[in-house]
Amino acid sequence: MNAPEYFFLPDIQASADQRQLAIHKVGVRGLRYPLALLDAAGRVQNTVARLSMSVGLPPEVKGTHMSRFVELLEEKRAPLNVNRLLRMLDEMLLRLDAQSGEIELAFPYFISKAAPVSAAKSLLDYDVRMIAEKRAGQRSELTLAIVAPVTSLCPCSREISAYGAHNQRSHITISARLRSGMSPEELVRLAEEEASCEVFGLLKRADEKWVTERAYDNPKFVEDLVRDIALRLMKEPRIAQWTVKSENFESIHNHSAYAEICGENPQHA
Template sequence: MTESTLMVLPDVQSSTDRRNIPIQKVGVKGIRTPILVKSQSGAQHTVAHVEMYVALPADKKGTHMSRFWTLLGSVEKPFAPVMLKEVISQMLESLKADEGYIRLCFPFFMEKKAPVSELESTMDYDVELVAETLNGQTTVFQKVTAPVTSLCPCSKEISKYGAHNQRSHVSISAEVQTNFPIEKQIEMIESSASCQVWGLLKRSDEKFVTEHAYENPKFVEDLVRDVAIRCQDEPSILSFTVEAENFESIHNHSAFASIAFNKDNE
């Protein structure tokens, strides 16, 4: 096929659509690709699930799907909130769109030392980076989910010995304008729980974890409130949603709580 032949191929996506119905999101999802993520110790390699969309005007037939992949493949810097704002700006320019949405979900890894033996093991945390441009404004959210231990205050109070505890998943979805360390969000969650969790523990560590949790009982309501206080005290966080789910050890259901807060409404 000659270059002159390529020049005359019809661009169907850019043709006019007479149904006059705008589309709020059109693009690609289900992409799984290796990426770099910004961390306090440098760039971290991980694998992300990616969604990328733009808004399509009512008179346009379609968008150029290949341009999403082209843009994603050209990214060489580690992903972080500020960098994601740059990427969505480039996406809107490339697709000639006014509104758009990008979401990346990926595991983030940290080396942790056990509390007594100081044995090192790797912990993984679920992270989402989301950028959305609407009405000329771009917002970026960084969501971190961390596993922790919660011990029931009621069980401790009414029992002669012991108290039931469970593993909990606590998340902070924070609207930020600057690069806010993922590690900092993890610390905000873990320090608010009855106790942290680790990948590897010796007997001395297990004794510490058991006793520390017993001395720091937390309802699911306590978890979200304590984390929310930490978020309110962080000037880099503009708004946030804190969620906690306790995978109950004495019930066949979970306990759940959520707090949403916008500092502009104070």
């Protein structure tokens, strides 16, 4: 019985604190960890996520148990989707005896795309964030956010030029607080469909002709991008609250054009 694991070790973190100040968030951040996800088709995609995990700490407790956050990740579990992430949040709160908490995952997400003419397939990467959060006395909430690269072509440039028009690569960011499950693919497609043209990882010459002409026939200002996407988000009953941003990396300036809209969708009976 002299093995180290049987020695009595005081738990300083669980001792009382006399300052009587609650902490809104305490935990770990910047933790990189392998992650298995379910995509929209039910297939497993493996990636590496950067995680932040935190709980609220009552005023009378000195500290939280940091090791339990990592222990939670080490548990064997099925590949994550939005609903399973909410269950993971509940498990974290139970382990840490907390009434509020948050798990945030940020990771690259790959979608297979077929070129518009040649049908050549390639992977394109998207930045995705998933945030599961619970405040004391309230229901758990989940936010899904994506960054989709697209092409935008300037309507003014096309109108005033004898030939051609300047275009740029744009980053569209959609953040949606969900009422029910959605996949990253669905938000990505919504952004791409409202752009002058989507982008691809692999294009042949016939595909380049198609995307160039597609953008020319579908010019959009940065204001058009966020307004058109906002109209789509407003019609989505699975979304409670949303923000859409577009940053256009201008090809004729050394600065970006930027626009942002946010809104809430009423709950329908």
